[in-house]
Amino acid sequence: MRNIVLTIAYDGTNYHGWQCQPNGITVEQVVRQAVEKILDHQAKIYAAGRTDAGVHAQGQVVNFFTEKPIGLTNLARGLNSMLPEDIRVQRGFEADPSFHARYSARSKTYVYRVLNSLYDSPFYTRYAWHVPHILDVVKMDRVMTLVLGEHDFSAFKKKEEVYHSCVRNVITARVKRRGGLVYFVLEGTGFLRYMVRNIVGTIMLVGLEKITANDFSGILESRDRGQAGPTAPAKGLCLQRITY
Amino acid sequence: MRNIVLTIAYDGTNYHGWQCQPNGITVEQVVRQAVEKILDHQAKIYAAGRTDAGVHAQGQVVNFFTEKPIGLTNLARGLNSMLPEDIRVQRGFEADPSFHARYSARSKTYVYRVLNSLYDSPFYTRYAWHVPHILDVVKMDRVMTLVLGEHDFSAFKKKEEVYHSCVRNVITARVKRRGGLVYFVLEGTGFLRYMVRNIVGTIMLVGLEKITANDFSGILESRDRGQAGPTAPAKGLCLQRITY
Numbered sequence: 001m002r003n004i005v006l007t008i009a010y011d012g013t014n015y016h017g018w019q020c021q022p023n024g025i026t027v028e029q030v031v032r033q034a035v036e037k038i039l040d041h042q043a044k045i046y047a048a049g050r051t052d053a054g055v056h057a058q059g060q061v062v063n064f065f066t067e068k069p070i071g072l073t074n075l076a077r078g079l080n081s082m083l084p085e086d087i088r089v090q091r092g093f094e095a096d097p098s099f100h101a102r103y104s105a106r107s108k109t110y111v112y113r114v115l116n117s118l119y120d121s122p123f124y125t126r127y128a129w130h131v132p133h134i135l136d137v138v139k140m141d142r143v144m145t146l147v148l149g150e151h152d153f154s155a156f157k158k159k160e161e162v163y164h165s166c167v168r169n170v171i172t173a174r175v176k177r178r179g180g181l182v183y184f185v186l187e188g189t190g191f192l193r194y195m196v197r198n199i200v201g202t203i204m205l206v207g208l209e210k211i212t213a214n215d216f217s218g219i220l221e222s223r224d225r226g227q228a229g230p231t232a233p234a235k236g237l238c239l240q241r242i243t244y
Numbered sequence: 245m246r247n248i249v250l251t252i253a254y255d256g257t258n259y260h261g262w263q264c265q266p267n268g269i270t271v272e273q274v275v276r277q278a279v280e281k282i283l284d285h286q287a288k289i290y291a292a293g294r295t296d297a298g299v300h301a302q303g304q305v306v307n308f309f310t311e312k313p314i315g316l317t318n319l320a321r322g323l324n325s326m327l328p329e330d331i332r333v334q335r336g337f338e339a340d341p342s343f344h345a346r347y348s349a350r351s352k353t354y355v356y357r358v359l360n361s362l363y364d365s366p367f368y369t370r371y372a373w374h375v376p377h378i379l380d381v382v383k384m385d386r387v388m389t390l391v392l393g394e395h396d397f398s399a400f401k402k403k404e405e406v407y408h409s410c411v412r413n414v415i416t417a418r419v420k421r422r423g424g425l426v427y428f429v430l431e432g433t434g435f436l437r438y439m440v441r442n443i444v445g446t447i448m449l450v451g452l453e454k455i456t457a458n459d460f461s462g463i464l465e466s467r468d469r470g471q472a473g474p475t476a477p478a479k480g481l482c483l484q485r486i487t488y
Binding site for chain 1: 333
């Protein structure tokens with residue numbers, strides 16, 4: 001049995017997230033249909049991260065099993081010829097049978113983009129949250145370091161979501177400005193649903209000087225979702241990279 | 245009479261170019277409709293560059309006249325609330341009555357993007373020409389300098405187009421790589437129709453080692469459109485900046 005691994009990039013604008021669900025088309029569904037068509041058998045697709053509706057991916061990683069002897073280049077090219085333009089296979093390789101896109105991952109990196117300019121841009125309207133107010137990015141970057149390490153991130157989870165444990169380990173947490181764009185980079189061993197967008201939404205309140213570093217620290221420690229800021233819009237978020 | 249100047253960015257994917265024409269919707273048409281609605285009178289819109297179908301603009305400049313006392317911020321905001329997401333006013337200011345977006349321009353800068361990666365990306369599929377072959381960008385940049393200065397660019401014009409003179413003055417001509425993207429930057433006092441895309445299409449032949457620097461030089465001197473390479477796809481081109 002061959003264990004095929006693909007790196008996939010997608011523009012999530014037109015999809016109801018990664019995972020198959022009854023209402024609306026999902027990226028998983030479109031990818032699975034193409035894979036099953038090219039392999040001519042049913043296939044279960046394992047993905048590293050389940051991105052929410054409207055969230056993008058630069059480096060989603062998936063794996064699936066087949067006995068077909070198709071070459072990796074032909075597989076990638078064939079899939080790209082069948083997939084819509086907003087989903088593209090970027091790389092294909094073969095892994096050990098024990099490799100699992102999700103469980104073998106050592107860390108995931110998300111990048112969140114804010115377009116910090118007076119008016120929105122047609123080139124970023126689908127890929128960044130437009131915020132026309134002055135942001136103290138240096139302070140945001142400093143406060144962002146408070147999420148580094150192991151914490152109970154209950155304050156930043158999706159309200160209705162229930163977890164066995166909300167403790168997660170954040171390895172990288174940065175905010176930087178590059179021209180009109182402000183980038184949030186969060187790398188962790190795992191994330192709660194909405195965690196990145198809720199952290200971004202709350203750090204934005206710091207940048208807008210609506211809350212202080214101490215307030216942010218109190219919110220994190222409170223473990224109370226009600227204390228944190230609003231969820232940043234999905235369109236600014238991108239699953240950038242999975243590390244194995 | 246007030247002379248209002250706007251900088252406009254647009255994603256040209258869904259438009260039949262800038263200029264009004266009988267078939268298909270144009271950017272000019274959409275902008276003029278919004279301007280006329282907000283001013284409540286007819287307006288002639290003068291634009292710095294007439295971009296072709298599918299070409300983008302980061303810094304298109306337009307001007308029009310009005311006697312209405314509307315503030316520039318309200319005008320820009322009002323227009324953006326009426327315009328579709330793929331057209332955005334970036335800045336508004338008032339100029340001397342003699343200012344003309346096209347005739348007052350000292351130079352125009354176009355940027356052409358090539359995505360030079362094995363597979364296309366969903367984030368660049370509308371903004372870059374995907375070329376999966378190895379490119380000698382250093383050589384392309386060196387050969388590109390041949391177009392600097394005053395030349396008769398007949399070899400790079402649109403076939404059917406007739407001009408009084410095909411002499412144009414190119415001030416900046418560069419090719420550079422930034423990650424997976426190859427950028428062509430061309431600044432000139434004016435350009436023939438398709439000139440940038442035809443230069444790019446021919447410089448690409450240099451990068452692919454299909455023609456030499458000498459061949460390129462011969463093509464430029466031939467003044468014969470039949471000698472040059474193919475026209476690069478519109479989607480990679482962007483009217484970046486107008487200098488006054």
